Amino acid sequence: xxxxxxxxxxxxxxxxxxxxxxxxxxxxLHIAVxxxxxxxxRVFELFGLQQGEAHVxxxxxxxxxxDVIRSLALSQRKLGTREIMVVQHTxxxxxxxxxxxxxxxxxxxxxxxxxxxxxxxxxxxxxxRTSMARLRHSVFLPHKESIRGFVYDVHNGALHEVLSPGxx
Numbered sequence: 001x002x003x004x005x006x007x008x009x010x011x012x013x014x015x016x017x018x019x020x021x022x023x024x025x026x027x028x029l030h031i032a033v034x035x036x037x038x039x040x041x042r043v044f045e046l047f048g049l050q051q052g053e054a055h056v057x058x059x060x061x062x063x064x065x066x067d068v069i070r071s072l073a074l075s076q077r078k079l080g081t082r083e084i085m086v087v088q089h090t091x092x093x094x095x096x097x098x099x100x101x102x103x104x105x106x107x108x109x110x111x112x113x114x115x116x117x118x119x120x121x122x123x124x125x126x127x128x129r130t131s132m133a134r135l136r137h138s139v140f141l142p143h144k145e146s147i148r149g150f151v152y153d154v155h156n157g158a159l160h161e162v163l164s165p166g167x168x
Contacts, residue, residue: 023052
């Protein structure tokens with residue numbers, strides 16, 4: 001059985017027990033959380049979130065890309081979010097490579113070099129600051145008053161706030 005087949009079986013069991021979610025697409029806490037796709041980050045558990053309270057965006061590294069800006073613009077302008085929380089983490093795979101190394105691997109394997117940025121980083125706090133700055137400078141996001149960044153320690157579960165230059 002494939003992993004997809006297993007997930008389909010789980011969904012079938014869920015369908016038998018529920019009639020679907022009738023909550024709003026707008027998150028009740030008016031917050032969007034951007035984090036990494038790393039399976040060790042259990043976002044809902046980490047923040048005690050319930051279904052319908054937050055928009056959760058995940059990508060490799062939890063970094064701000066054009067697609068993240070697109071999703072957050074929709075989240076703020078159409079679905080009422082007002083705050084953004086950027087959560088990256090220790091021991092991230094993106095801190096263990098460089099853009100050029102990964103692009104070289106892809107080019108060697110496929111014959112094509114990606115045009116997109118990998119967004120690799122050496123220091124996670126600097127990456128969080130870069131992501132917060134990109135959000136604050138985006139003309140597409142109307143609500144920038146509450147953008148905060150954090151590093152999640154995957155070894156002990158602690159969150160450490162990352163301040164932008166000039167804060168605190």
